[in-house]
Amino acid sequence: METATAPAKITNVFTNRGTKELSLPKNERRLVMSYMYVAFISLFIGGLMGLLQVLVRSGSFELPWGINYYTILTVHGVILGLVLTSFFIIGFQNALMGKTVGYSKKQLNWAWIGFAVMTIGMISAAITVLLGKANVLYTFYAPLQAHPVFYIGITLVVVGSWINAFVNFRQFYVWKKNHPDEKSPLLAFMVVINMLMWCIATIGVASAMLAQFIPWSLGYKNTINVLLSRTLFWYFGHPLVYFWLLPAYMAWYAIIPKIIGGKIFSDTLARFSFILFLFFSIPVGLHHQLTEPGLDSTWKFIQVILTFMVVIPSLMTAFSLFATFEITGRKKGYGGLFGWLKHLPWKDVRFLAPFIGMLAFIPGGAGGIVNASYQINTLVHNTIWVTGHFHLTAATTVILTFFGIAYWLIPHLTGRKLTKSVNRLGIIQTILWTVGMLIMSTSMHIQGLIGGPRRSDYSDYGGTAQAAEWGAYQMAQAVGGTILFIAIILMVYIFIKMVFFSPKGEEEFPIAQEEDHAEFTPKWTENWKLWISITIVLILFAYTVPVMDVIQNAPPGSAPFDWPIGNS
Amino acid sequence: MHLHKYEKYWLGLGTIGLIAFLLILGFGAFYLGTHPQSHGELIDPENLEMNEAFREENLGLTEVDEGRYVLNVVASAFNYNLGTDESGTPVNHIELPAGSKVLVQATSPDVVHGLNFAGTNINMMVEPGYVSALEVQLDNPGEYTLVCNEYCGVGHHLMYGTLEVVE
Numbered sequence: 030m031e032t033a034t035a036p037a038k039i040t041n042v043f044t045n046r047g048t049k050e051l052s053l054p055k056n057e058r059r060l061v062m063s064y065m066y067v068a069f070i071s072l073f074i075g076g077l078m079g080l081l082q083v084l085v086r087s088g089s090f091e092l093p094w095g096i097n098y099y100t101i102l103t104v105h106g107v108i109l110g111l112v113l114t115s116f117f118i119i120g121f122q123n124a125l126m127g128k129t130v131g132y133s134k135k136q137l138n139w140a141w142i143g144f145a146v147m148t149i150g151m152i153s154a155a156i157t158v159l160l161g162k163a164n165v166l167y168t169f170y171a172p173l174q175a176h177p178v179f180y181i182g183i184t185l186v187v188v189g190s191w192i193n194a195f196v197n198f199r200q201f202y203v204w205k206k207n208h209p210d211e212k213s214p215l216l217a218f219m220v221v222i223n224m225l226m227w228c229i230a231t232i233g234v235a236s237a238m239l240a241q242f243i244p245w246s247l248g249y250k251n252t253i254n255v256l257l258s259r260t261l262f263w264y265f266g267h268p269l270v271y272f273w274l275l276p277a278y279m280a281w282y283a284i285i286p287k288i289i290g291g292k293i294f295s296d297t298l299a300r301f302s303f304i305l306f307l308f309f310s311i312p313v314g315l316h317h318q319l320t321e322p323g324l325d326s327t328w329k330f331i332q333v334i335l336t337f338m339v340v341i342p343s344l345m346t347a348f349s350l351f352a353t354f355e356i357t358g359r360k361k362g363y364g365g366l367f368g369w370l371k372h373l374p375w376k377d378v379r380f381l382a383p384f385i386g387m388l389a390f391i392p393g394g395a396g397g398i399v400n401a402s403y404q405i406n407t408l409v410h411n412t413i414w415v416t417g418h419f420h421l422t423a424a425t426t427v428i429l430t431f432f433g434i435a436y437w438l439i440p441h442l443t444g445r446k447l448t449k450s451v452n453r454l455g456i457i458q459t460i461l462w463t464v465g466m467l468i469m470s471t472s473m474h475i476q477g478l479i480g481g482p483r484r485s486d487y488s489d490y491g492g493t494a495q496a497a498e499w500g501a502y503q504m505a506q507a508v509g510g511t512i513l514f515i516a517i518i519l520m521v522y523i524f525i526k527m528v529f530f531s532p533k534g535e536e537e538f539p540i541a542q543e544e545d546h547a548e549f550t551p552k553w554t555e556n557w558k559l560w561i562s563i564t565i566v567l568i569l570f571a572y573t574v575p576v577m578d579v580i581q582n583a584p585p586g587s588a589p590f591d592w593p594i595g596n597s
Numbered sequence: 598m599h600l601h602k603y604e605k606y607w608l609g610l611g612t613i614g615l616i617a618f619l620l621i622l623g624f625g626a627f628y629l630g631t632h633p634q635s636h637g638e639l640i641d642p643e644n645l646e647m648n649e650a651f652r653e654e655n656l657g658l659t660e661v662d663e664g665r666y667v668l669n670v671v672a673s674a675f676n677y678n679l680g681t682d683e684s685g686t687p688v689n690h691i692e693l694p695a696g697s698k699v700l701v702q703a704t705s706p707d708v709v710h711g712l713n714f715a716g717t718n719i720n721m722m723v724e725p726g727y728v729s730a731l732e733v734q735l736d737n738p739g740e741y742t743l744v745c746n747e748y749c750g751v752g753h754h755l756m757y758g759t760l761e762v763v764e
Contacts, residue, residue, distance in 0.1 A: 097751055099748070099750075099751055099753070164750075164751060166748050168748075170708075170709050170747075170748070171709075172707070172708055172709075172725065173708050173709075173749075173750065255709065255724055255725055255726060256724060256726070256727070259709075259724075295599075297599075298600075318722075319633045320633045320634050320720060320721045320722050321634075321635075321721075321722045321724065321727075322634060322635065322636050322637050322638075322721070322722065322723075322724055322727035322728065322729040322730075323637050323724065323726070323727045324635060324637070325635060325637070326626070326632045326633075326635040329632075329633070329635065330622075330623070330626055333622065334619055337615055337618070337619060340611060340614075340615050341608065341611065341612065341615070344607060344608055344611040345604075345608065348603075348604050348607050348608070349604075352601070352604075398618075402618075402622060403622045403625070403626060403632075403633065404622065404625050404626065404631045404632070404633065406633060407633050407634075407718055407720050407721075408718070408720070410633075410713075410720050410746075411711050411713065411720070411722075411746035411747055412713075412715075412746060479715070479716065480713065480715025480716045480741075480742070480744070481715070482711070482713065482715075482744045482745070482746035482754075483746065484746075484747075484748045484753070485744075485746075485753060485754040486753070486754040487754070488754035488755065488757070490742050490744060490757040491689070491742075491757050491758075491759065493740060493742040493759055494740060495715055495716065495740070495741070495742045496742055548599050582637075582639065583639075583726070584639040584640060584641065584642070584725070584726025584727060585641045585642065585643065585726060586726075587642060587708075587725045587726065588643075590674070590707055590708050590750075592750075593674040593675075593707070593708055593749060593750025593751065593752070594750050594751060595750075595751050
């Protein structure tokens, strides 16, 4: 908005506040919508697979036409965990970049190339999965061997995302060059942090693919270092979850305040918490490998400590969200200790869906602390507790926030309005999702605590009493999962309605501004060289010794195994 | 960066909680010696018999001392090899008296597996090339299901056995 000027002698702060908003031209809208189409088609397919899984695991349903349970499990994980998330996120981030720093014609062309590469990769990987040639789940642990095209396809998705990341970096760089003494727009800053984290993290999976999986699956290499491939995967796999989460945080910090009629709590704090997420998202992957034989206990423990550091930015985020809610309420004249809660726009789905996402993050985060807790992890490792955990964090916190974004972003892109009736449907959708997930996730958590394994087709395990007890919780999951699938159908209906049938108009793209007298943001927040250096130093500290150890003290490599997954 | 007074309290409490939590984990790990499995002994997955523990005759449960046992397991797609009984039939049910200490040693000739006696503290990854090992004391009588909890292929859910801790 307006730019306030401060005395020239203050040099360690940026003296501009707020974000100048650009409008999204037609071709940028089309780019973002392309990502959204892929995301919502993925939601439907992935959701259908989820429904089939819970039905099979209830013990009273069998898949038709000889379809394998692990094929649908692979489709579910890959299409929701990798495709839906990355397409929605990159599409949303591209919209944020267009809205705050803008695209040149050339940048937009490159963004389209990125989209094309991602889509080609996604489709080729999908074909191998659907043909039953890649029943390896989304973690593709060696030495299970999928069809080479599966690995090549996933690699292309990553490469496409890199092209997009470099477009975003370029946009940001050009903007900074043209606005030398100005603070960058908050949302653009956040996008750059998330894409930096993504690029550094995906080096792990890309090097595993290029140096290990692709040559090995093509037969150029006879064996694979299994533990190295797993370590590289989890070097990428944990920051992957922050890559999902940070776009939700973007909406919480910088979009929700506008929707509730408030201002950004603190620009500096928001930037600082994103910087901390950049530091502590990556050097922590070993906490997924706590019960593995080939890694040293001390390094596992060190990475556990680093994992727990995210508690700090998480608490900062929680504080500033609720502070925004309270400040906004009090400004509107709602007194009392909790009177400000009443002013919140509970009937506005753009707020309600992300708000429930925030609430889900309280038990979700607590469960995450359990998972990362070194010794306690042994109790829940690879039980269905873990599945329950990420259905709270990813499939509730992140996804409900993404839905909350979609309710205004899709009509904004298609030149339509979010109508009262769609809003009402959205509220029903949110409630259905909450109820379904409460049933499904809670029963997964309990079943995991009593030992039920994750990632498993229906089995009575020889008829033990324990397995019978697990079966009861699997019935509950079938109930919850069915409600969730109804919610997904409703969401797809809402999407179609917002794309093709809602009345024409201009839906607001809500971007929150700072208070007129907000404190200036210090210039150190944009010391990119320092942030990247600290990130790299932390990664080298956490990973150099364990990775050298895995390489130097390696057992004989593993030959490929294709028959266990029915790919021979 | 200016922090609100309440925010300082909030972050301060959070940080104290975090430090307390890490101290407890560290105390458990380095004073009490409770670590997750990290045995890390190497083995050739195509020649498991090089390691005495995984020779056919040494698989399954052996009492090595009063109240102390060793359980050697080969996990492969899609079976746990717990040795054979006198008549030569594969074992898939083992019994232990309550209060005994058992050292579980496991490895895989093919892909990655899980080894979890559901309801006990025996939960570990089994990977080709490594020996996984963990010693636990089993105090609570009951029947515990042995399940593979790391995806190993289309028969993953068919890998099981039972362990009974008897009074």
